[in-house]
Structure formats: C-alpha cells, structure tokens
Amino acid sequence: MEKTYKVTIKRERRVLGHIIPAYEHLEMTIGQVAEARAKVSDWIVSDFRWEDYPSNYTHLVYCVRMGDEFIIWPYGYLLDERTFHENVADRQGAGQLFDRVWAYHKC
Secondary structure (H helix, E strand, O other): OOOOEEEEEEEEEEEOOEEEEEEEEEEEOHHHHHHHHHHHHHHHHHHOOHHHOOOOEEEEEEEEEEOOEEEEEEEEEEEEHHHHHHHOHHHEOOOOOEOEEEEEEOO
8 A cells, every 4th residue: 555645735715805724634645745736836837927926925835745744735825035934944854844845936
C-alpha cells in the first residue's frame, strides 16, 4: 500500500460580504499531492496577474510541507516581502517549521 499524507486544502468563500475560510482534509499519495500542486501552478501561470492585487504583495504561496502534512491553497496565499521572509522563508528547511514551500515571486 502506498504511503499517504495528510493534506489540508484551504479555500475562502465570500458570504454576504464576509470571508469565510473553508477547509477540506484529505489523505493523498505523494503523486496526488504533486497533481494538486500542478493544477494550482497551471492556474497561476494562466490566470493570475500581479497587477490585479495591491502592489505590496510580492509572494504567492500555494503549498507548504510540514513533515507528513501538506497545506495547499488552490488560489494561492498572498504575502508582502517582510511577512514572507519572517514567517515563511526564514522558517524553511531542516529543523524549521516548513520542510518545503512552493511559491511564485513577483519579479
């Protein structure tokens, strides 16, 4: 039997002007996780435009791995430069919070 990983898909819905977080908890193989990441990456390349968002956002995180757990944002999670470095980049790697972070960065 192939190993599975805990995966949380984080989405947001707007209801009556309020943003309501929605979470889906799944068990996925590493291949399924890769497929899910590829779908998000394809969406980012084809439909996401930096100019549609405030200019202070410079990083779009779409997946993180923490041990045997993954979090995937189907439409990314926007961060400014300072927040990305303090909360993500500086906390990635061996012995840190995140084993791996997948993100797009504004050029």
